[in-house]
């Protein structure tokens with residue numbers, strides 16, 4: 001009897017504590033405490049915003065940018081904690097890259113930094129974000145609780161910022177892949193145009209995300225213009241080639257991609273894998289490919305940057321200026337447009 005009474009008292013105390021915590025966290029004045037708890041809602045809201053809102057975000061203060069980045073980190077931790085697949089491929093280790101001086105990765109072109117152990121792979125995806133294919137790739141990566149590095153095209157980031165923000169919210173690493181996917185090694189491209197392609201690409205990704213991406217860059221078609229490689233060194237941007245190219249963009253079907261990657265991987269034993277989230281066949285091949293990696297004993301390494309890229313202010317400003325008819329309102333469509341008669 002006494003223990004039952006004690007239980008009732010304990011329950012009442014617990015209820016009061018829960019109510020107090022709810023009142024505190026629900027209060028608009030809760031401040032710092034509340035900020036952490038409301039992070040997921042903030043990420044979701046950011047994903048739902050349209051492009052003009054992004055411009056306002058990009059123009060926000062440095063402090064805001066840092067907060068956005070930490071929200072992405074929290075989302076990453078939550079997705080890791082929430083992995084529901086006990087047989088998932090997962091992430092075996094996370095490496096942090098100090099990009100000072102522009103280190104190069106990927107043995108097809110850069111042979112100095114041999115950081116992967118046997119059976120370790122890095123998943124990389126170029127040319128997105130793109131409707132259907134990028135979300136499909138994200139779903140497959142989430143199902144396997146694993147992480148990749150994405151190299152979006154600046155123009156595509158401008159077309160589909162909400163998809164790129166989903167990539168960030170899922171905790172993947174994001175670099176850049178030029179503004180318009182120009183071959184920077186082509187003779188007709190001037191030094192200035194090569195610089196513009198690189199810088200505008202990073203600024204466009206930053207504008208889409210509302211936060212600066214990682215200082216990771218991949219040359220379109222892996223065409224490394226020597227002067228641009230040197231320039232990236234002065235900008236402290238790491239350059240990504242690859243160890244094995246999936247050639248997914250010319251595959252006739254998903255199976256061909258799986259076979260190409262697994263054959264090369266079984267020969268090399270490890271490596272940075274180049275794929276394209278822009279490609280339909282790649283999105284279709286990915287569930288099978290990740291299962292094959294798991295079955296083959298391969299482990300995924302996620303590469304993260306020690307610090308975000310420092311974009312150049314004039315490129316950030318030019319992009320915002322180029323956006324037609326920017327609007328100040330960031331209200332969601334449901335609060336602006338109401339059906340009053342049907």
Ligand SMILES: [Zn+2]
Nearest residue numbers: 126127220221
């Ligand atoms: Zn590309």
